Amino acid sequence: MRFDVGLASAQDAVYVATPSYRHREFVIPALEAGIHVLLEKTIGTDEADCLAMIEASRRTGARLMIAYRLHCEPGTLDMIERVHAGNFGEPRLFT
Numbered sequence: 001m002r003f004d005v006g007l008a009s010a011q012d013a014v015y016v017a018t019p020s021y022r023h024r025e026f027v028i029p030a031l032e033a034g035i036h037v038l039l040e041k042t043i044g045t046d047e048a049d050c051l052a053m054i055e056a057s058r059r060t061g062a063r064l065m066i067a068y069r070l071h072c073e074p075g076t077l078d079m080i081e082r083v084h085a086g087n088f089g090e091p092r093l094f095t
Contacts, residue, residue: 013038013063015067016039021044023053024049027056028056030062031060031062031064038067039053039064039066041067
């Protein structure tokens with residue numbers, strides 16, 4: 001399947017939520033068509049793919065944004081409110 005067919009008639013942006021190893025094949029044609037891309041994390045599976053997509057965005061001026069959908073999920077928002085309300089004791093951060 002060729003993704004670039006019909007991109008000229010696409011809207012202002014596309015949302016790409018394919019498996020990470022397939023991101024580059026969809027993102028670069030969209031960016032090269034001047035279409036902004038909202039890309040589900042992770043951006044790619046290796047540095048070469050990531051740099052190629054970033055470079056395509058810089059070269060064309062089309063925006064490339066990494067999405068993280070859980071920020072707006074009802075369960076996540078509820079948990080944040082509960083932590084702020086003190087329902088779980090003293091919050092601690094770790095990495």
